[in-house]
Amino acid sequence: MxxxxxxxxxxxxxxxxxxxxxxxxxxxxTQPLEIPITELDPSQPPQEWMEITGGVLDLAEAISTSGTLEVDALLVPLVADPQQSSFHILVETHDQAMVDTFTTYYFNLDTYKEQQEFREQNQDKFLIERPVVGMMQGSLVASSNQERLRELAEEGGLHLEGEVLFLSEGKEPxxxxxxxxxxxxxxxxxxxxxxxxxxxxxxxxx
Missing domain, CATH: 1.20.58 (Methane Monooxygenase Hydroxylase; Chain G, domain 1)
Structure with a gap:
């Protein structure tokens, strides 16, 4: 007993x-905090649930989080300027349109020429300007997951510099x-x- x-x-x-x-x-x-990407400090986010505006999702630099041909989610850099070479904000997204474009570009086209032609014909699908609403968390589990995502990003060739903010798009408190x-x-x-x-x-x- x-x-x-x-x-x-x-x-x-x-x-x-x-x-x-x-x-x-x-x-x-209680509500997502709307904040322009140019005012967001990745090392000191104002709250966990945010709507980041003024940014561009760079699908050309995205990597799959699954590591297999079955793509379920992507880790996509969110940047203020598409020309920047290092990244401070990475968005984990399940957006089906982005997943489909990524899958076609990397897995369904056989030659570099085909990839270039596809990218030229779909420029708006590779540089996507829209607000991103999602959650970041500071729990031990979330911190462990963020470390895994950082390792995955670096293995995928993304140039990460300093503090990196990982945002799960669509996630809410x-x-x-x-x-x-x-x-x-x-x-x-x-x-x-x-x-x-x-x-x-x-x-x-x-």
């Missing part, structure tokens, strides 16, 4: 920790999960307290 009680306590504390982290993230990011975790944790702690009280009463001599 004691083992079960303390296992329950441990689970509740973990849920409470995860829940408060989600709630902090949610209340600090959790809205329900934090409240659910905290509610479950409090319910479990109430159960733990009731079991402890019962155990104490049972062991007290009359």
């Amino acid at each position: 004691d083992r079960f009680r303390f296992t329950l306590l441990a689970v509740c504390l973990v849920l409470l920790y995860l829940g408060q982290a989600d709630l902090r993230l949610f209340f600090a990011n 959790p809205r329900i999960r934090g409240f659910l975790f905290v509610a479950l944790a409090l319910l479990g702690l109430w159960k733990f307290a009731a079991m402890t009280k019962k155990s104490t009463s049972a062991s007290t001599p009359s």
Whole structure:
């Protein structure tokens, strides 16, 4: 019985920790912060959920995150000037149109000439000017994932310089999960307290 009680306590504390982290993230990011790319410091982003405006997604420099012919997501540099040679913002995107263009360009064309002709005919698909809305996070899991993405980018030949901001396009702060975790944790702690009280009463001599 004691083992079960303390296992329950441990689970509740973990849920409470995860829940408060989600709630902090949610209340600090109730809306995406709109910020021009020229005003964004990758080393000190103002919040986790952002809408970056004025940037260009450089698909020609993108790499696949899967490492296989089955492309599911891309890591695409977001730049203020398409001529810049180093990158500070990388966007992880599942945009199907971009995935299709990337797949055609790198895997479905046999010669360099075909690639050049395809790129000339689809310039607007390789330099995409649009706002990017997405999330970055500072948790240990997210930090580990960012390190993996950085290694992947460098292995893919991207020239990264200084601090690099990784943004997951389309991702939003959790809205329900934090409240659910905290509610479950409090319910479990109430159960733990009731079991402890019962155990104490049972062991007290009359």
